[in-house]
Amino acid sequence: MKRTSPFSWMTPVTTGLIGGVVALFLCLVGIVEASLGRYVITGIVTMGQVFVLAVYAIFAMQAAQKAAPGQDEKPAPFRTLASGAISGLMISVVLAIFVLLGQQIDLRAVFIHATPVLYDLLTFGLGVPQGIFVLLGFGILMGVLFGAMALLPSALRRSLGAGLIAVPLVAVIYSSLFSGRGLSAFQALAVFVVVGLALFLWGRYQQPVRARANALPARQQRSMRLGLWVVAILFVLALPALGTYPSEVLVITGIFVLMGLGLNIVVGYAGLLDLGYVAFFAIGAYVMAILTSPEITWFPFSGNFWIALPFAVLAATLAGVILGIPVLNMRGDYLAIVTLGFGEIIRLVALSDWLKPLIGGSNGITQIPKPVVFGFSFDNPQKLYYIVVIGCVIAAFIATRLKYSRLGRNWMAIREDEDVAQAMGIDLVRNKLMAFATGAALSGLAGALFATKLTSIYPHSFNLLVSINVLAVIIVGGLGSIPGVIIGAVALVGLPELLREFAEYRLLVYGAVLVFMMLKRPEGLLPEARRKLELHELSPDVAE
Amino acid sequence: MALLEATDIHTYYGAIHALKGITVTVDKGEIVTLIGANGAGKTTTLNTICGIYHPRQGTIVLDGEPIHDMPAHTIVTRGLSQSPEGRRVFGRLSVAENLEMGAFTRKDKAGIKRDLERVYELFPRLLERRKQLAGTLSGGEQQMLAMGRALMASPRLLLLDEPSMGLAPMLVDLIFDTIKEINAQGVTVLLVEQNALVALSIANRAYVLETGSIVLSGTGQELLNNPEVMKSYLGID
Ligand SMILES: Nc1ncnc2c1ncn2[C@@H]1O[C@H](COP(=O)(O)OP(=O)(O)OP(=O)(O)O)[C@@H](O)[C@H]1O
Ligand SMILES: [Mg+2]
Numbered sequence: 001m002k003r004t005s006p007f008s009w010m011t012p013v014t015t016g017l018i019g020g021v022v023a024l025f026l027c028l029v030g031i032v033e034a035s036l037g038r039y040v041i042t043g044i045v046t047m048g049q050v051f052v053l054a055v056y057a058i059f060a061m062q063a064a065q066k067a068a069p070g071q072d073e074k075p076a077p078f079r080t081l082a083s084g085a086i087s088g089l090m091i092s093v094v095l096a097i098f099v100l101l102g103q104q105i106d107l108r109a110v111f112i113h114a115t116p117v118l119y120d121l122l123t124f125g126l127g128v129p130q131g132i133f134v135l136l137g138f139g140i141l142m143g144v145l146f147g148a149m150a151l152l153p154s155a156l157r158r159s160l161g162a163g164l165i166a167v168p169l170v171a172v173i174y175s176s177l178f179s180g181r182g183l184s185a186f187q188a189l190a191v192f193v194v195v196g197l198a199l200f201l202w203g204r205y206q207q208p209v210r211a212r213a214n215a216l217p218a219r220q221q222r223s224m225r226l227g228l229w230v231v232a233i234l235f236v237l238a239l240p241a242l243g244t245y246p247s248e249v250l251v252i253t254g255i256f257v258l259m260g261l262g263l264n265i266v267v268g269y270a271g272l273l274d275l276g277y278v279a280f281f282a283i284g285a286y287v288m289a290i291l292t293s294p295e296i297t298w299f300p301f302s303g304n305f306w307i308a309l310p311f312a313v314l315a316a317t318l319a320g321v322i323l324g325i326p327v328l329n330m331r332g333d334y335l336a337i338v339t340l341g342f343g344e345i346i347r348l349v350a351l352s353d354w355l356k357p358l359i360g361g362s363n364g365i366t367q368i369p370k371p372v373v374f375g376f377s378f379d380n381p382q383k384l385y386y387i388v389v390i391g392c393v394i395a396a397f398i399a400t401r402l403k404y405s406r407l408g409r410n411w412m413a414i415r416e417d418e419d420v421a422q423a424m425g426i427d428l429v430r431n432k433l434m435a436f437a438t439g440a441a442l443s444g445l446a447g448a449l450f451a452t453k454l455t456s457i458y459p460h461s462f463n464l465l466v467s468i469n470v471l472a473v474i475i476v477g478g479l480g481s482i483p484g485v486i487i488g489a490v491a492l493v494g495l496p497e498l499l500r501e502f503a504e505y506r507l508l509v510y511g512a513v514l515v516f517m518m519l520k521r522p523e524g525l526l527p528e529a530r531r532k533l534e535l536h537e538l539s540p541d542v543a544e
Numbered sequence: 545m546a547l548l549e550a551t552d553i554h555t556y557y558g559a560i561h562a563l564k565g566i567t568v569t570v571d572k573g574e575i576v577t578l579i580g581a582n583g584a585g586k587t588t589t590l591n592t593i594c595g596i597y598h599p600r601q602g603t604i605v606l607d608g609e610p611i612h613d614m615p616a617h618t619i620v621t622r623g624l625s626q627s628p629e630g631r632r633v634f635g636r637l638s639v640a641e642n643l644e645m646g647a648f649t650r651k652d653k654a655g656i657k658r659d660l661e662r663v664y665e666l667f668p669r670l671l672e673r674r675k676q677l678a679g680t681l682s683g684g685e686q687q688m689l690a691m692g693r694a695l696m697a698s699p700r701l702l703l704l705d706e707p708s709m710g711l712a713p714m715l716v717d718l719i720f721d722t723i724k725e726i727n728a729q730g731v732t733v734l735l736v737e738q739n740a741l742v743a744l745s746i747a748n749r750a751y752v753l754e755t756g757s758i759v760l761s762g763t764g765q766e767l768l769n770n771p772e773v774m775k776s777y778l779g780i781d
Contacts, residue, residue, distance in 0.1 A: 413645055416634040419596050423628070424697070425620040425649035 007076075012063040012083040016090025016143075019059030023091055024098055026051050029508065030113035032121065034501045039182025040171040046182075047499070049121075050168045056088055056142040057164070063087035064147035077151055084147015085140045092139025095122050096132050103128055155203045163196030169495075176249075176498040177242060236389060240382040246498075247381035251453055253494040254388035255446045259466075260473045260485035261395040262442025267471070268480035269408060270435035271415025273336040275467050276323070276343030280316040280440035282350060282462035284447025287312040289365040289457055296365065298358060305371035309448055316444020317437045324436035328429055331418070343467055350459040364458035368451050381453070388449055395442050399482050402438065411435055465507075469493065472510055476517055478524025487525045546605075547572045547701055547732050548593070548624075553602035555585075555592045562588045564756040565602070570701065570734050575727050577735040577743040577764070579777055580753035586736040587629050589753070590703045593734075594626045595619040606701070621649045625697035629705035629736075631686035633693070635679025639670055642678050642689055646696025655698060662729075663692040666722050684715045691722070701732045708739045720746055740777040744768045752777070 026032060032048035040050050067083035069076050099119050101107065107114040123131025124138075149157050170191045171183045183191065213224065240247045259281060266274045290296050291308035323342050327335050349355060351362055359365060370379045371387060378384045402408050410431045413421040422428050451457050469492065477488025492513070496506050517524070548570040555563040563585050570576045578586050591597045593604055595616035604612040611619050625646070634642050643663060647656045664671040667688040673681065678689055687707055694702055704723065708716040720742050727733050737743035744750055747764035752773060760767065767773045774780040 409641075409645070412637065413634055416636060417632050419591075419616075420628055420632045420634070421645075422616040423594055423596060423620065423626050424645050424693075425617045427615070427617045 007067060007079060009086070011066050012086040013090055015059055015063040015066070016087030017094060019055050019087060020091040020094025022059070023052050023055040024094055026055065027095070027098075027118055027122070028111045028113055029505065031502065031505050031508075033113055033115065033118055034505070035499075036117070036121075038172075038175060038499075038501060040168050041185055041188045042182040044185060047168065047172070053142070056091055056139070057146045059091060060084040060088045060143040060146035061149055063143075064150035068150045080150050081144050081147045084145075084150070085143040088139040088141070088143020088146070089136060090139075091143075092136045096135050099123060099132065099135075100128065155200065159196045159200035159203065162199045163192040166195035167191050172495065172498050173246075176500075177246060237386075240385045244381055247385050249494055249497045250385050251381050251388050251449075252497055253489050254385070254392050255450050255453070256470065256473055256489040256493040257392050257486055258388070258395050258446035258449070259443050259470045260477070260489055261392070261399045261482065262439040262446070263470050264474045264480065264482070264485055265399060265402065265411075265442075266435050266439035268474060269403065269415065270411035270432065272432065272435060273332060274339045274436070274439070275336045275464075275471070276339035276341065276346075277439070277443055277470055278462050278464065278466040279323070279343045279346040280319055280443035281447040281450065281466060282346050282459075283319050284312040284316045284444030285451040285457050285462070286350065286359060286365070286447075287315045287444075288448040288451040289368050290359065292369050292452075293365050293367045295360075295367050296358075305369065305448075305452055306373075309445075312448035313441050313444045316447065317441040319444075320436040320438075320440025321433050323440075324433045328432055340464065340467070343464060347459050347462050350462065362459060364456055366456035368455045368457070370452055370455070384449075384453055391445055391449060395445070396482055398438070398442075403480075403482070407431065407434060469510075472514060476513060476525060478527035481524060481526050481528040484524050484526040484528070491525070545572060546570065547607055548734070549603075549605045550589075550593060551603050551605075553589070553592060553599045553604065555588055555597055555599050562756055563592065563599070566753070566756070566758055568734075568751060568758070570732055572700075572732055573727075573730070574748045575723070575733045575735060575746055577737055577747035577750045578753055579737055579740045579743060579750060579767075579773075581776075582738075583755075584753040585756045586753055587705055588756075590626060590705050590734070590736060594624060594703060617649075620697055623698070623700035624703070625694040625699040625701075626703040627690040627694040627705065627707060630709070631683065631690050633678040633681070633686050633689050635677065637678055638675050639678055639681070639689055640674040642693050643670075643674075643696050646693035647698070650698065656696070659696055659698055663695055666695075666725065667692055684711050687711060687715075687719065691719075695726065695731070699731060701734065702726065704733060704735045706736055706738060708737065708742070716742065740773070741768075744773075 026048075031051055035047035035051075038047040039045065040047055045053075061084070063086065064080045064084040067076070068080045099122050102114055102119055120127075122135060124134050125131070126134055149160060152160070167183070167188050171188070174187075175182055213221065216224070239250055259277065262280075263274065263277050266272050266277070288305070288308050290299055291301065291303055291311055292305060294302060296302070323339065327338050330338060350359060353361060355361065356363075370377050370384070372378070378387055410421070410426050413424065413426055414428065414431055418428060450461075454461075473488035473492050474485055475488075476492055477484030477486070492510065496502065496509065502509070546569045548568070550566065550568045553563050553566045553568075554561070566585070566589060568576070568578070568589070578589060580586050588597065592599050595611065595614055595618070599612055602612065603610060606619075606622055606624055609622060611622060611624075614622075634645060637645065643660060647659065650656055664674075669685055670688055670692055673685065678686065681689060687709075691704065691707060694704075707719050707723070711719065716739065723733060723735065724746055735743060735747065744764040744767050750762065750764050750767045751758050752760035752767065760770065760772065762770070768778075
């Protein structure tokens with residue numbers, strides 16, 4: 001006889017209330033309003049509404065999942081759906097109370113975003129009281145719908161979820177390409193179906209397809225892999241065709257990929273938490289500027305991008321070693337604090353009056369030229385993109401080679417246990433300095449590209465946030481993982497860049513994403529095999 | 545002839561005077577044990593010998609060569625390796641990779657291969673689990689791995705810090721049998737232990753450490769019969 005586990009009806013209520021507070025928070029900080037002009041589905045759903053919908057979805061599913069019985073228990077569809085409905089209702093209740101309150105007192109004195117527009121939005125344009133009832137009903141409906149997802153088999157649930165997430169993602173890219181228009185309802189449906197179906201089929205037939213591919217003769221396998229590579233390369237090369245603005249976003253994303261690959265060596269491989277990584281980025285940028293800008297007259301030499309590039313990288317590398325020496329004996333938190341200080345020092349020095357005659361203080365350095373090759377000038381983002389891609393490919397190659405080299409193994413041992421690594425014969429000084437130097441070199445390269453991209457640089461571009469951004473990129477992507485860096489940069493730098501109207505909420509979103517990732521997927525989006533192994537069940541495999 | 549001579553060693557943690565003039569000698573082929581209460585300075589002694597800490601005063605000579613100023617990573621190359629306290633294996637590396645790390649400074653491929661086989665012979669459990677991540681091994685297995693890893697450096701002198709810590713009696717016997725076997729194969733052993741009874745019974749000589757100073761020394765048998773030791777470390781009145 002299957003038993004039914006005990007269940008508390010308070011759970012969906014509290015879950016819903018928390019969701020309500022989150023939704024309210026999103027409204028009050030202004031995210032919902034900020035995106036009124038940005039349609040996901042033209043005329044129907046805006047980006048801001050998608051955020052609120054996401055709150056309904058996440059919390060209703062959470063509540064339903066908590067109510068769903070375990071595998072060896074009696075199914076309880078009613079309880080599951082009701083839990084979803086209750087939590088959905090509670091979210092609406094919180095929002096409704098807010099609207100009613102807002103009708104009585106003017107909340108704008110405290111919350112500048114509590115505008116009539118927002119109330120209108122929350123009451124579906126129907127006003128009080130009809131709108132309130134619709135809002136509550138809408139909450140129940142959302143709760144039931146998303147609660148029902150908990151009843152589906154996990155493969156189906158995952159495909160549906162991916163389809164739903166894909167729609168706003170595609171819409172964001174689409175709208176930034178086509179001047180703010182959203183998808184049509186039909187297009188949105190198509191995206192949903194295609195992505196959902198693709199993921200579903202992939203989950204279902206992945207194994208037989210893989211097995212079939214592995215059974216092919218080695219030569220065919222090789223040409224298949226080659227074919228995939230060619231497609232991937234062509235895709236990457238074709239991206240600038242999207243236009244100038246997307247190319248600019250790609251260039252920025254690429255610069256963060258470069259920095260991410262570098263910091264990944266320091267933090268991911270060697271386990272040295274460096275929060276002053278922006279310093280090397282700044283040094284690379286400033287050296288590039290000093291060596292190329294005609295504005296700088298005190299320096300006896302003025303060259304082009306290609307001559308300056310190696311010096312920028314070299315200067316950053318040296319700085320990496322110089323910072324590395326004093327912190328050799330520091331660990332963990334202490335290292336983080338000291339490097340953080342170093343990053344700020346570099347920025348403040350660049351800003352200082354003392355160096356103003358040389359590097360312009362807060363006025364920065366302007367007129368940094370673009371790279372030129374045989375008379376061909378990389379003078380727009382579409383062209384510059386290719387230089388950044390080449391940089392990223394080189395960096396990825398270096399990072400991969402290092403990872404599986406003896407040096408990479410040393411770093412891993414140091415990351416695991418410094419004392420023991422040393423007692424095994426690993427020279428801590430040399431290996432740590434190598435990590436700092438390699439990381440700094442890639443950051444310097446990124447900085448040089450950054451300078452030439454912007455043609456002018458200012459000290460305030462090199463604040464602590466850059467270091468934090470890069471760290472977030474590699475953590476979200478998966479510490480130590482090279483593909484992870486790319487995914488992380490796309491997700492945390494590229495996408496927000498496309499959503500320009502959310503610029504001021506970027507940190508908020510970062511925080512939320514990081515907390516969510518640490519709770520739900522601590523290994524990152526694309527973790528390296530080793531970490532995955534560590535966080536999931538291990539199947540013993542003795543054959544060699 | 546003495547393989548290791550540590551003379552009048554003083555080690556400090558900042559202002560804390562942890563070792564107050566310790567003199568320890570280990571002859572070739574011996575098993576020497578260091579016993580003492582918690583916090584007496586046993587781990588500090590081993591870490592000072594292998595170069596993780598440096599003595600503020602005193603000399604350490606390994607086979608005629610002073611090593612007290614050498615960094616830890618150089619000392620390994622002179623034939624001294626340690627299995628640290630608390631099974632500090634590289635948790636995210638596999639068993640095989642951990643053992644490979646143990647042979648880090650060696651270049652003789654054939655010798656490494658021979659030693660690897662020897663370690664797997666001593667600890668067949670490690671062979672079974674050689675692809676498993678070290679962090680997921682049981683406590684006893686991690687202890688075996690830590691010892692195996694130290695052996696992979698092909699040491700002349702092996703330092704063992706509490707190899708029986710937290711192990712079931714059966715496993716303790718196995719570990720001590722293995723230590724005797726390693727010793728019989730020609731490796732000199734300096735052993736730190738809480739488990740004084742077993743340690744003293746396999747040791748040629750022993751030192752008793754109390755708050756940073758040596759208070760007693762003698763052959764294993766002598767100390768086993770010493771009333772002080774019986775009372776304080778063997779729990780016999
Ligand atoms: N890193 C450190 N910083 C400051 N004091 C330390 C440090 N490590 C050890 N000590 C102190 O030095 C003394 C000796 O410690 P040690 O670890 O050598 O003891 P032990 O004999 O190995 O003890 P146990 O049997 O508990 O392992 C203790 O008083 C300890 O608190
Ligand atoms: Mg100890």
